[in-house]
Amino acid sequence: MKLQGPRGTRDFYPEAMAWRRRLEDAWRTVSVRHGFEEVDGPIFETQELYKIKSGDGILSEIFHVRHPQGDAEFAIRPEFTPTLARMVAARANGLPKPIKWFATPNFCRAERPQRGRLREFWQWNVDIIGAEGALADAECILVAVDLLREFGMTSQHVVVRISHREVVRQILLRLGVAEEKLTEAFELLDRREKMEHDAFVESATLLGLDGAKVERFLQMCRRRYPVGEIDHLARSIGMEEGFESLRELEEQLIGFGIGDWCAYDLGIVRGLAYYTGTVFELHEASGMERAVAGGGRYDKLIELFGGPKMSAVGFGMGDVVLTNVLQDKGLLPEDVTPQPDVFVLASSEAGAGSLRRVIADLREAGVHARFSYKSTTNVGKLLKEANQSRARFALLLGDAVSDGEGELKDLDTGDQQVVKLAGVADRLSV
Amino acid sequence: MKLQGPRGTRDFYPEAMAWRRRLEDAWRTVSVRHGFEEVDGPIFETQELYKIKSGDGILSEIFHVRHPQGDAEFAIRPEFTPTLARMVAARANGLPKPIKWFATPNFCRAERPQRGRLREFWQWNVDIIGAEGALADAECILVAVDLLREFGMTSQHVVVRISHREVVRQILLRLGVAEEKLTEAFELLDRREKMEHDAFVESATLLGLDGAKVERFLQMCRRRYPVGEIDHLARSIGMEEGFESLRELEEQLIGFGIGDWCAYDLGIVRGLAYYTGTVFELHEASGMERAVAGGGRYDKLIELFGGPKMSAVGFGMGDVVLTNVLQDKGLLPEDVTPQPDVFVLASSEAGAGSLRRVIADLREAGVHARFSYKSTTNVGKLLKEANQSRARFALLLGDAVSDGEGELKDLDTGDQQVVKLAGVADRLSV
Numbered sequence: 019m020k021l022q023g024p025r026g027t028r029d030f031y032p033e034a035m036a037w038r039r040r041l042e043d044a045w046r047t048v049s050v051r052h053g054f055e056e057v058d059g060p061i062f063e064t065q066e067l068y069k070i071k072s073g074d075g076i077l078s079e080i081f082h083v084r085h086p087q088g089d090a091e092f093a094i095r096p097e098f099t100p101t102l103a104r105m106v107a108a109r110a111n112g113l114p115k116p117i118k119w120f121a122t123p124n125f126c127r128a129e130r131p132q133r134g135r136l137r138e139f140w141q142w143n144v145d146i147i148g149a150e151g152a153l154a155d156a157e158c159i160l161v162a163v164d165l166l167r168e169f170g171m172t173s174q175h176v177v178v179r180i181s182h183r184e185v186v187r188q189i190l191l192r193l194g195v196a197e198e199k200l201t202e203a204f205e206l207l208d209r210r211e212k213m214e215h216d217a218f219v220e221s222a223t224l225l226g227l228d229g230a231k232v233e234r235f236l237q238m239c240r241r242r243y244p245v246g247e248i249d250h251l252a253r254s255i256g257m258e259e260g261f262e263s264l265r266e267l268e269e270q271l272i273g274f275g276i277g278d279w280c281a282y283d284l285g286i287v288r289g290l291a292y293y294t295g296t297v298f299e300l301h302e303a304s305g306m307e308r309a310v311a312g313g314g315r316y317d318k319l320i321e322l323f324g325g326p327k328m329s330a331v332g333f334g335m336g337d338v339v340l341t342n343v344l345q346d347k348g349l350l351p352e353d354v355t356p357q358p359d360v361f362v363l364a365s366s367e368a369g370a371g372s373l374r375r376v377i378a379d380l381r382e383a384g385v386h387a388r389f390s391y392k393s394t395t396n397v398g399k400l401l402k403e404a405n406q407s408r409a410r411f412a413l414l415l416g417d418a419v420s421d422g423e424g425e426l427k428d429l430d431t432g433d434q435q436v437v438k439l440a441g442v443a444d445r446l447s448v
Numbered sequence: 449m450k451l452q453g454p455r456g457t458r459d460f461y462p463e464a465m466a467w468r469r470r471l472e473d474a475w476r477t478v479s480v481r482h483g484f485e486e487v488d489g490p491i492f493e494t495q496e497l498y499k500i501k502s503g504d505g506i507l508s509e510i511f512h513v514r515h516p517q518g519d520a521e522f523a524i525r526p527e528f529t530p531t532l533a534r535m536v537a538a539r540a541n542g543l544p545k546p547i548k549w550f551a552t553p554n555f556c557r558a559e560r561p562q563r564g565r566l567r568e569f570w571q572w573n574v575d576i577i578g579a580e581g582a583l584a585d586a587e588c589i590l591v592a593v594d595l596l597r598e599f600g601m602t603s604q605h606v607v608v609r610i611s612h613r614e615v616v617r618q619i620l621l622r623l624g625v626a627e628e629k630l631t632e633a634f635e636l637l638d639r640r641e642k643m644e645h646d647a648f649v650e651s652a653t654l655l656g657l658d659g660a661k662v663e664r665f666l667q668m669c670r671r672r673y674p675v676g677e678i679d680h681l682a683r684s685i686g687m688e689e690g691f692e693s694l695r696e697l698e699e700q701l702i703g704f705g706i707g708d709w710c711a712y713d714l715g716i717v718r719g720l721a722y723y724t725g726t727v728f729e730l731h732e733a734s735g736m737e738r739a740v741a742g743g744g745r746y747d748k749l750i751e752l753f754g755g756p757k758m759s760a761v762g763f764g765m766g767d768v769v770l771t772n773v774l775q776d777k778g779l780l781p782e783d784v785t786p787q788p789d790v791f792v793l794a795s796s797e798a799g800a801g802s803l804r805r806v807i808a809d810l811r812e813a814g815v816h817a818r819f820s821y822k823s824t825t826n827v828g829k830l831l832k833e834a835n836q837s838r839a840r841f842a843l844l845l846g847d848a849v850s851d852g853e854g855e856l857k858d859l860d861t862g863d864q865q866v867v868k869l870a871g872v873a874d875r876l877s878v
Contacts, residue, residue: 021754023489023490027491030486031487035487039486053837055786057459058459058460059453059460060458062568063453064454083511084512108452124491138491149821156804160808273805324451374705378590378594
């Protein structure tokens with residue numbers, strides 16, 4: 019018998035778990051210092067909740083959940099936004115604005131497992147609700163950038179690609195796409211990198227974008243301008259309409275000092291009716307990996323979930339792609355499992371008699387203290403185990419325990435000195 | 449439209465979430481200092497995995513999960529032990545012994561929600577695998593006790609009730625229960641507090657325990673002896689067999705200095721074939737609440753999951769009962785949401801121009817810094833918002849920002865002084 023976990027999920031043995039915690043702690047620390055408060059919802063929700071945002075199509079992409087005696091249709095959460103929208107809608111009036119929330123939960127999606135995409139993953143969600151204007155968009159981007167800086171990344175490693183639904187809408191209208199075909203055009207645009215060129219051209223023609231217009235459009239998508247050069251971008255497109263919000267965003271990003279991380283990329287679309295303004299993705303500079311993070315403004319969603327009309331902007335960052343990128347850049351910390359402060363060992367019978375109490379007292383005082391399960395007083399063997407545990411110190415308990423004394427050995431330097439057991443916790447917790 | 453989360457689950461708004469994190473952090477901190485390493489598994493597993501330990505009956509108690517295009521039967525995890533056993537079995541040979549693991553995940557059970565019991569809950573799991581002998585049992589109990597101490601609880605608040613499967617087995621044999629009826633007798637014993645007295649007596653009689661013997665048995669279950677008085681316990685039962693392990697455990701508990709937290713209670717059974725030796729439950733002293741934690745020794749389980757023969761002992765502690773007990777004792781911390789270090793505000797146009805950069809720099813330096821989304825330089829209004837945020841300091845940016853200076857106001861004392869912006873992060877992160 020060889021039992022395995024479900025396909026596309028992970029078993030977190032201690033080393034992998036320590037890294038997951040390190041990442042979650044970084045998400046949390048960065049969120050908190052940017053003034054966000056943590057929230058969470060249930061691991062499963064009604065399927066209805068997901069249909070509100072994504073339609074019936076979502077049912078083929080989520081894990082279905084059922085109470086053994088119930089008939090309600092639930093699903094393991096595939097994303098956080100519907101839960102967030104439900105929670106905001108339920109207490110919209112009582113919460114101080116803007117609402118700045120983050121979450122770091124796990125999600126499941128019924129997708130084919132592949133590089134950068136698993137069936138169970140952890141995702142950091144950062145959202146600002148109830149603040150119109152580009153300041154909130156820029157603050158979200160600042161938070162994402164600050165997380166990357168926390169792991170030693172720079173603007174050489176990652177680019178924030180920024181677009182705006184209104185700019186793209188104006189371009190499509192100019193190229194002759196009818197108002198009623200815009201949704202379809204956005205959908206097509208979103209799928210373009212997954213399509214054959216010919217199929218894309220054919221679909222585009224049906225939307226009123228003939229050959230030359232398609233080429234012109236693709237050209238616009240390929241053009242990149244750094245943030246700070248929005249005039250060049252507008253001029254290259256030959257259009258002023260739709261740029262107001264993007265200009266305001268540029269000013270805010272520069273105000274926060276992160277203009278050098280950001281570039282315009284009109285090819286970033288990110289889904290459909292959901293986003294209403296700024297959209298952005300963080301990509302590894304070479305563009306080879308999936309997006310490290312992505313988000314944008316969604317001003318109509320809270321209302322859709324039964325809340326008042328409230329503007330909103332946010333992003334998600336998954337653990338899988340981020341870990342891959344950190345690894346590729348040589349920035350993944352090696353072994354982040356906790357290091358013991360001390361390994362306590364008995365070198366005599368008297369020492370063995372006191373060992374448990376010394377261990378219990380040290381731990382109660384906050385010291386990470388280990389001991390051997392081998393019943394031996396062979397100091398050589400025990401010191402070997404102490405070294406394997408990566409402890410900073412070994413505390414040797416011999417006959418002097420009756421005088422309240424032991425010997426503290428620095429396992430790096432080998433220095434050894436007699437210490438009073440009563441004071442050793444203070445010394446070790448420094 | 450009023451959308452709600454599924455029955456028996458919780459939405460964690462910031463204050464509730466901050467408490468959950470505080471609790472999880474305590475679980476983690478205590479586990480680590482006792483030398484345990486954190487692990488985790490998938491949120492769903494195959495139903496097969498749960499049937500190995502609990503039989504087909506488990507299917508009526510778990511949430512069923514299905515991939516929309518698949519036919520495999522999964523379930524949201526109702527407990528951690530099967531995942532743990534699977535993970536240990538898969539790498540049993542490569543892992544240093546004893547394996548000391550902990551986990552703090554969420555679980556779902558299809559139960560009727562009631563006080564102390566929800567459909568989604570968080571549970572701390574602590575296990576030692578590969579160490580025979582009562583030292584490991586005692587270390588598990590020590591860890592549980594240390595967690596309670598971390599929240600200010602004492603042996604006046606909580607009692608560790610201890611029993612041993614072998615002692616109870618010997619008692620039942622002595623009372624005339626046939627060897628082949630022992631499993632049924634344990635099951636009956638486990639259900640006794642949920643049964644009418646008459647129904648219990650009737651079932652007991654069928655197992656060979658007539659009226660007088662039942663009374664004698666129930667009397668034994670009601671008798672409590674503190675740890676340290678095992679001789680009294682044995683004498684009161686009139687039996688020496690089966691006490692060897694319990695005597696060893698007593699010695700270890702006293703060695704760790706936690707004898708005063710523990711008492712013998714032969715009425716503690718905890719399930720069925722699963723446990724093989726020591727069993728224990730931590731109960732609020734009055735006995736009014738469900739168990740705060742429970743566990744015991746399960747020496748046959750790793751083998752059952754395809755691993756080698758390995759002894760094991762562990763316990764689980766849920767978030768719901770613990771929180772209820774802390775609340776009842778007045779030990780639940782009030783508001784544990786993070787307090788901002790500083791609220792930065794602009795008192796002039798020049799200050800407003802610098803504010804975003806000051807904010808970004810402070811946060812990058814690790815300072816929890818907030819600002820107002822209101823576009824005003826009205827210091828009175830802004831200080832009011834600063835106070836509402838519970839920030840320790842306000843940093844006022846006026847025209848002196850051009851000289852790299854601001855004013856730092858202590859929001860508790862009202863003290864205010866001119867500071868260099870370049871050094872303010874160091875000062876605030878102290």
